Amino acid sequence: xxxxxxxxxxxxxxxxxxxxxxxxxxxxxxxxxxxxxxxxxxxxxxxxxxxxxxxxxxxxxxxxxxxxxxxxxxxxxxxxxxxxxxxxxxxxxxxxxxxxxxxxxxxxxxxxxxxxxxxxxxxxxxxxxxxxxxxxxxxxxxxxxxxxxxxxxxxxxxxxxxxxxxxxxxxxxxxxxxxxxxxxxxxxxxxxxxxxxxxxxxxxxxxxxxxxxxxxxxxxxxxxxxxxxxxxxxxxxxxxxxxxxxxxxxxxxxxxxxxxxxxxxxxxxxxxxxxxxxxxxxxxxxxxxxxxxxxxxxxxxxxxxxxxxxxxxxxxxxxxxxxxxxxxxxxxxxxxxxxxxxxxxxxxxxxxxxxxxxxxxxxxxxxxxxxxxxxxxxxxxxxxxxxxxxxxxxx
Numbered sequence: 001x002x003x004x005x006x007x008x009x010x011x012x013x014x015x016x017x018x019x020x021x022x023x024x025x026x027x028x029x030x031x032x033x034x035x036x037x038x039x040x041x042x043x044x045x046x047x048x049x050x051x052x053x054x055x056x057x058x059x060x061x062x063x064x065x066x067x068x069x070x071x072x073x074x075x076x077x078x079x080x081x082x083x084x085x086x087x088x089x090x091x092x093x094x095x096x097x098x099x100x101x102x103x104x105x106x107x108x109x110x111x112x113x114x115x116x117x118x119x120x121x122x123x124x125x126x127x128x129x130x131x132x133x134x135x136x137x138x139x140x141x142x143x144x145x146x147x148x149x150x151x152x153x154x155x156x157x158x159x160x161x162x163x164x165x166x167x168x169x170x171x172x173x174x175x176x177x178x179x180x181x182x183x184x185x186x187x188x189x190x191x192x193x194x195x196x197x198x199x200x201x202x203x204x205x206x207x208x209x210x211x212x213x214x215x216x217x218x219x220x221x222x223x224x225x226x227x228x229x230x231x232x233x234x235x236x237x238x239x240x241x242x243x244x245x246x247x248x249x250x251x252x253x254x255x256x257x258x259x260x261x262x263x264x265x266x267x268x269x270x271x272x273x274x275x276x277x278x279x280x281x282x283x284x285x286x287x288x289x290x291x292x293x294x295x296x297x298x299x300x301x302x303x304x305x306x307x308x309x310x311x312x313x314x315x316x317x318x319x320x321x322x323x324x325x326x327x328x329x330x331x332x333x334x335x336x337x338x339x340x341x342x343x344x345x346x347x348x349x350x351x352x353x354x355x356x357x358x359x360x361x362x363x364x365x366x367x368x369x370x371x372x373x374x375x376x377x378x379x380x381x382x383x384x385x386x387x388x389x390x391x392x393x394x395x
Contacts, residue, residue: 011263011325014333016356017349018266021341022210022218024348025071027079035065035081035132042113042126042134043200046085049106056088060201062137062165064239067172068210069217074225074342078128083136084165086150091140096153096160100124103138121155139163142291149291167290175247176213180254180265212262213250216269217243219341223317226342228309235303237310241286241296245273263325271318274311330354 027035043059063082064070070079085103104124107113118125123137139150140160147167151160220242228236249272259265278285283301288294300307320340327333330350338346 007325008261010328011261013353013356014324015262015266017333017337017352018219019215020352021222021337021345021348022215024345025218025222027070027072031079031131035079038126038128038132038134039081039083040200042107042136043083045110045113046103046106046136047200051102051106053091053102054087054106055090058084058086058199058201060084060086060166062169064217064221064243066165066169067243068214069221069239069243071218071221071225074229078131078133080133080135083134084139084150084152085136086139086141089141089143092143094140095157096138096151097157099138099140100153100157103136107136122153122157145291147290162288162291162293164288164291164294168288171290172213172243172247175251176211178251178254180212180262181258182262182265183258183260212266212269213247216250216266217246219266219321220246220270220273220317222341222345223320224313226340227313227316231309234309235306237306237313238296241310242273244286244288244296245276246270248276249273267318267322267325270321273314 039059039061046054046059047057049055049057060066060083061081062084063080065081073079087099091099100122104117104119107117107124107126113126116126116128118127120135123135126132126134126136128134137152139152142149142151142160142162142164145162145164147164149162149164149167152163153159154161221239224236224242228234246269249269252272252275253259253265253269257268259268276286277297278287284297284307285295286297288296297307300310317340320336324333324336324340327336330353333353334346334350337349
C-alpha cells in the first residue's frame with residue numbers, strides 16, 4: 001500500500017509532538033536532583049543503623065522512577081518515589097508488622113524524618129510538602145522464588161506477599177530494547193559501601209534514551225489521569241497494570257508486525273493492551289511473570305467496577321490517539337490533545353509543531369505537494385517526497 005507523503009508528514013509531526021509532551025511530563029532537572037538527594041539521605045540513614053536486625057539492609061528505587069516512566073501528577077506538585085528497604089535472610093520468619101515497625105523506628109530516630117513520617121498500610125511515607133512523597137516498603141527475601149524475588153507486607157500486615165521489583169525492571173528493560181521493523185528507513189533522530197555491609201543503590205539516571213515503550217506508558221498514564229480526573233467516582237487502573245500490559249503488547253507487536261512509522265506502532269501497542277488479561281475460574285488475572293503468586297488484577301475480583309473502568313478507559317485511549325492522525329490544523333490538533341492529555345500538553349504539542357515547521361520552512365526543507373504540506377528532499381523537488389521524521393528510535 002502506498003503511503004501518502006502528507007500522511008507520513010502529519011504522523012511524523014505528531015510523533016515529535018508526543019515526544020515533547022513526554023519530556024514535559026517528567027521531573028525537571030532541579031526536581032530530579034532534589035529527589036536523588038532525598039533518596040540518598042534516607043537510604044544512608046537506614047543503611048547506617050546500628051540495629052543488628054537491619055544489618056545488611058539494601059535500599060533501592062522501584063516502580064516508574066526505576067524504569068523511567070514517571071508522569072507529573074494532576075492537581076498537586078508532589079511526585080511519588082517508591083523505595084524498597086530489603087532486609088537480609090536473617091529477617092525471614094519475622095511477621096511483616098514487626099519488620100515494618102523496625103524500619104519505622106529507625107526513621108523516627110532522625111529528627112527531620114520523624115516530623116515528615118506518615119504511616120501507610122504497607123509502607124512508611126516521608127512527605128516533603130510540594131516536593132515528593134518517598135514511600136518506603138520493607139521486604140525480605142523470597143527463598144521460594146528462583147528469580148531472586150522478595151516478600152512484601154499485605155495491606156493488613158497479616159502475611160507476606162510475593163513481589164519482584166528487580167526482576168520486573170529487568171523484564172521491562174529487555175522488552176524496551178526490542179527494535180521494531182519499519183517499511184521506511186528512518187534517517188533522523190530527535191528522540192532522544194555502608195556499615196554492616198548495608199548499601200544504597202545508585203539513583204536512576206535522568207533523561208537518556210527512552211524509546212517507544214516508555215513513551216507509550218507515559219502517554220497512557222497521562223491519558224488515564226486526565227480521563228479519571230473527569231470521572232471522580234471511578235477507580236483508575238493502577239500504574240503497574242498499565243505498564244505490564246503495554247510491555248507485553250509492545251513485545252508482541254514488534255515481534256509479529258512491520259509498521260509504516262512510529263505513530264502506527266504506538267497506536268497498535270495501545271490497542272493490544274488488553275490481549276493478555278486472563279480470566280481464570282471467573283477471576284481476572286494479570287500475573288507478574290517474574291515471580292509466582294502476584295496478581296496485579298487481584299482487586300478487580302473484589303471490585304468488578306475496576307475492570308469495567310479499565311476497559312471503558314482503554315476504549316477512550318485508543319480512540320483519542322487513533323483519531324489524532326487524521327486531523328489537520330494546529331487549532332484542531334490542540335483541541336484534541338487537550339481533551340486527551342490536558343491543557344499544558346496541548347500547548348507543548350502545538351508549540352513543538354509550530355516551531356519545527358518554522359525551522360524547516362526557514363531552512364527550505366518544506367514545500368506543498370498535491371495533498372498538502374510535505375518535507376522536501378534534495379533528491380526530488382518536483383514530486384511528493386518522504387518526510388524527515390521525528391522518531392522515538394535512535395537510527
